[in-house]
Amino acid sequence: MIRLTLDELHELAVAILRRHGFSEPHVQAVAATVVAGERDGCASHGVWRLLGCIATAQAGKVCRDAEPQVVDQAPGLVRVDAHGGFSQCAFAVGLPLLVDKARQQGIAALAINRCVHFSALWVEIEQITAQGLVALAATPSHAWVAPAGGSRPLFGTNPIAFGWPRGAQAPFVFDFATSAVARGEIQLHEREGKAIPPGWGIDAEGQPSCDPGAVLKGAMLTFGGHKGSALAAMVELLAGPLIGDLTSAESLALDAGARALPYHGELLIALDPARFLGADAAQHMARAETLFAAIVDMGARLPSQRRFAARQRSLAEGVAISESLYADLRTLLE
């Protein structure tokens, strides 16, 4: 393993992105995201993702110097047209107006359109909770997941994320795929020649299967049966047609076998406790703390608790990445 400080890792990410011709706003937004993933122990959303970013750029599937365009759509709505750039850059440009609107209206939404997406949603959620706002986010992906009772892929892994501000403490945050597991988990089983547990997927004939290869050619399943499937459909609708952007099936069709990162939209909603509660806000936010204490007191974990612990370690000690990944990243500098 190679050990790096977070600053060193950030410099490496910045150098790679600059080397491949990304505009400076893209460089900064994408570097911050992948370093945050590595810092929080989420290797699957860490600097490894730079390999996919560069491959997507080389395939001509992301615009390296896109200038996101902000549209003040309605008193409670911001739209950002990413113009084919990465979602993180569009989010950074749209965030200030979303925050302003949430504070003025009490609730506001940010729709990001025509972006290339690979980020975990918690990165954006935490930028909203840092402003003292409650946040929701959802995005489709590529059509890999069958609806409950269905036989063919239609939904993406369609993550849903939520955040609740806790003042100086780390926020209450969750961010999960509505698929039973991440697609990468099934790919990992395939590479290792291991069977997957029942409930993760079906084969191309729509039959339950524990063969990872058959499921990757068939369809993944949602978590939680028909309830998870209903949520996956909701994500398609809210972060697809409602914002005038692609569903997971349309995004996969557009990809046309290039295996690039998904290209579509994202919806974020921000709610301002101060606007809901006025002078009583502090008192009611304290009641949320009572709820969190009750969860922890019975030995259960808050979502993201492990991630925040990893963050503390990484801030103090830096991170360790494998020699092979480090070598692959260095190659991108050549």
Add this chain to the structure above:
Amino acid sequence: MIRLTLDELHELAVAILRRHGFSEPHVQAVAATVVAGERDGCASHGVWRLLGCIATAQAGKVCRDAEPQVVDQAPGLVRVDAHGGFSQCAFAVGLPLLVDKARQQGIAALAINRCVHFSALWVEIEQITAQGLVALAATPSHAWVAPAGGSRPLFGTNPIAFGWPRGAQAPFVFDFATSAVARGEIQLHEREGKAIPPGWGIDAEGQPSCDPGAVLKGAMLTFGGHKGSALAAMVELLAGPLIGDLTSAESLALDAGARALPYHGELLIALDPARFLGADAAQHMARAETLFAAIVDMGARLPSQRRFAARQRSLAEGVAISESLYADLRTLLE
């Protein structure tokens, strides 16, 4: 079984509620809800619920003539103080301003406070989709459900509901508890002396149990493991502290063993596709129809499909209720 037309059933519900001293707005709002449940084949939210309404009123746990008070909290926020009346009456009073705000701002929220709650959320969701708006709703209940990894009840059954307008067709609607099953399902198993499947609950020591009696004294579990548990926590926060109202634990503590209906708040969010999409709205709503067609074409069901089929039957043929329930309802007229 006793067969009644929907008009006859509605008259019976109205007569019972009037006989027990509810104000006319309460009579109409509650009667419409329980008749809608019966009409849609949801016996658990049908006229049977009138027995609980009257018991709650007789226990002094609902205010029969509460006058809900509408507060224009912010450009995107409506609050309705139910003043201890039933949620349906408060919703009816707040709905027009929620719709106005969603159309003006693009997104708006309705917080209902201090209401007694027993309704399925789809009844309200469908009144919002009938206005061409997308809708979300959530409410806590009583603390009967343990968080993932926990040993004691903390969350309510905490339903989440979503609706998408489909013009002249029935909307896309789901409404489900974030608990693995409804509490009534476990009570039914207890009455019939049957074991419950693994995954529904834990006993008072926090151990998994298939004994319905032990689980009713212990805690129910959420659907979908830690993901369902995260959603249940989100419902507590959004429809509790965020709107200045009780969590499920606080609501159960307030009940103090009276076994009355839960007393707390509800959050609804409405989004206007016309504001998001402008002149392109019809084109993008048609893409949602393509998604629904793909679900149905592979033999999967849309959520609520069975409910809408029951509605068609009931509108044509009326509904049948058991003689014993009919007798119990007639007794309430004495």
